[in-house]
Amino acid sequence: MSLPLLLGVLGVVYGDIGTSPLYAFRAALLHFSADGVERWEILGILSLIFWALVLTVTVKYVTFILRADNKGEGGILALMALAQRTTNTERSRRIVMLLGITGACLFFGDGTITPAISVLSAMEGLKVASPVFEPLIIPGSILILVALFLVQYRGTGSMGAVFGPVMAVWFGTLGLLGLIEIVQEPEVLAAVSPHHAIRFCLHYRLAAFIAFGSVVLAVTGAEALYADMGHFGRRPIRLAWTFYVLPALALNYMGQGALILGDAAALENPFFLLAPEFLRLPLVVLATAATIIASQSMISGAFSIGRQCIQLGFLPRLTVRHTSETEEGQIYLPQINFALLAGVLILVLSFHTSDNLAAAYGIAVTGTFVCTSSLAILVFRRKFGWPAFAVAAVFVPLLLIDSAFFFSNVLKIPEGGYVPLVLGAGLFILMHTWKRGRELLFSRFRQDSLPLKSFLARLPQSRTIRVPGIAVFMTGQADYVPNALLHNLKHNKVLHERVLFVTVLNEDVPQVGPERRREVSELAPGIHRVILHYGFQESPNIPRELAELRADGVPFEPMQASYFLGRETVVAAVAPKMSQWRQWLFTFMSRNAVPATEFFRIPSDRVVELGVRVAI
Structure with missing residues (x-):
């Protein structure tokens, strides 16, 4: 294992x-600080946080969920794809799809809140270092966030070189600061015993349940272990967590508890007060760097999830720019980037402090946890063949814990928990409308189009004039004649000497190997069908793949090729199958989707677009 x-x-x-x-820790303890905090309350909250780290991260994600890889890739949509392969009915496939979309939508909500709460909490250390800096917290946070989002177009390659060393120093600092305080108050280590958590819950009951909504903040980011598995593999993720990250986090939380045991006034900001006064300003700088890195991870994750949603048909085509010549995963989606920036700035200006934002944070995280656990039950039972009792023994308790965290955050909806729900609901409506609209559109195409077999059977008798050149017709329906071809025949009354029907199929795997990329078949003299397969983490490049057709015995000269595309104009049918507002929304997304020429990287000077009206 390399360093x-x-x-x-x-x-x-x-x-x-x-x-x-x-x-x-501070957000959880604040629930019980009105009349001061007692020793057993501090130990109870610490015990809840420690066991949340153990059960949710170590047991659920590190031990079990990381096993559910989709050809080496992880994440909620990869898990959804695995679960869909085990379903036998259309209804169950739809339920699995809805769970996956819900998890993805909540992930975007998480990606909006993470930069805001992380950078705000780091900048609030300025107030601890010196009260004179307090007016700079909001402007400084906005400046950092705007700068972070504006440099996204450059890619993460150059920034990534320093991410690891900075975070290694950060975790080392976390552990060291906590250890120093633990040495002075060693009795705080009693919080490792779960009986303190149990006693706390039995005593406070509903209040303890409400506190779960803040305790879960300690495990935000656990989903990243699974989502980033494809970049690093499960073994390095497990080793780093078990031997470095978990000990550092546990020591720091225990250190914060020890500090408050010795001085209850430290509850004002126990993290920064762990450091000696002369080190607090450098700690603010280090914390700010760490929160920028945390934000960058969420932004990059949002770009990846966004591309997966596009490839799986949940979002319209968006601009996807590759920021690295060697790394396929390093991408930049400007529309998503600026949507996130707008959301982050609104949150900072609306909530002002990290304490206020904490109420908004939990629902996005815990909702994704619930979706992941639900899909994992299906995958481990049906795909991996686990016995029902083993699945129940492992995942039902974990799902109950996730559900307890989720419903405790539901109680915080009036305080800010509505934010990720509104974001998630809006995205869910967009994704579901787009998916449904495309299904209706393809269904209408199949009804109105001519089957390809019938067209080819009539072609020899039609005496159609063949002209020199190569015509590439992009079509989403491989067995039907593209409307662009029928319009070309109707108006120009010619057919090119060589015709390629090109269909792009997006599969529910992360990547498709070169041996499965192309399916080429000759349908008639000079007429070929080409089916290109792409995974949900790949971006299509049609000219590059067509240039490889020479290896399949199909002559292709890029400078002789003309690409014929159909541009659909959606109109309401006599008996519309979508409500008026959803049809308007679908039409709006269609009109604002990135043109096929840009998305498929087709040279714009070689494209002929033919319009067609489609009623749905």
């Missing part, structure tokens, strides 16, 4: 969960 690989894991995978000590 650079482990440093990469620290920099990319653990940025979000690594910045949770800035706010998680």
Whole structure:
């Protein structure tokens, strides 16, 4: 196991969960601070946080969920694809799809809140260093966030070189600061015993349940362990967590508890007060760097999830720019980037402090946890063949814990928990409308189009004039004649000497190997069908793949090719199958989708577009 690989894991995978000590313990303890906090309350909250780290991260994700890889890739949509392969009915496939979309939508909500709460909590250290800096917290946070989003177009390659070492220093600092305080109050280590958590819950009952909504802040970012598995593999992620990240986090939380045991006034900001006064300003700088890295990880994750949603048909085509010549995964989606920036700035200006934002944070995280556990039950039972009792023994308790965290956050909806729900609901409506609209569109195409077999059978008798050149017709329905071809025949009354029907199929695997990329078949003299297969983490490049057709015995000269595309104009049918507002929304997304020429990287000077009206 190489050191650079482990440093990469620290920099990319653990940025979000690594910045949770800035706010998680304080947010949980504040629920019980009105009349002061007692020793057993501090130990109870610490015990809840410690066992949340053990059960949710170590047991659920590190031990079990990381086993559910989709050809080496992880994440909620990869898990959804695995679960869909085990379903036998259309209804069950739809339920699995809805769970996957819900998890993805909540992930975007998480990606909006993480930069806001992380950078705010780091900048609030300025107030601890000196009250004179307090007016700079909001402007400084906005400046950092705007700068972070504006440099996204440059890619993460140059920034990634320093992510790992910075996070290694960060986790080392977390552990050291906590250890120093633990030495002075060693009785705080009693919180490792779960009986303190149980006693706390039995005593406070509903209040303890409400506190779960803040305790879960300690495990935000756990989903990143699974989502980033394809970049590093499960073994480095497990090793880094078990032997470095978990000990550092546990020591820091225990250290914060020890500090408050000795001085209850430290509840004002126990993280920064762990450091000696002369080190607090440098700690603010280090914390700010760590939160920028945590934010960067979430932004990159949002780009990846966005591309997966496009490839799986949940979002319209968006601009996908590759920021690295060697790494396929390093991409930049400007529309998603600026949507996230707008959301982050609104949150900072609306909530002002990390404590206020903590109420908004939990629902996005815990909702994704519930979706992941639900899909995992299906995958481990049906795909991996686990016995029903084993699945129940492992995942039902974990699902109950996730559900308890989720419903405790539901109680915080009036305080800000509505934010990720509104974001998630809006995205869910967009995705479901787009998916449904495309299904209706393809269904209408099949009804109105001419079957390809019938067209080819009539072609020899039609005496159609063949002209020199290569015509490439892009079509989503491989067995039907593209409308662009019928319109070309109707108006120009010619057919090119060589015709290629090209269909792009997006599969529910991360990547498709070169041996499965192309399916080429000759349908008639000079007429070929080409089916290109792409995974949900790949971006299509049609000219590059067609240039490879010479290896399949099909002559293709790029400079002789003309690409014929159909541009659909959606109109309401006599008996519309979508409500008026959803049809308007689908039409709006269709009109604002990135043109096929840009998305498929087709040279714009070789494209002929033919319009067609489609009623749905």
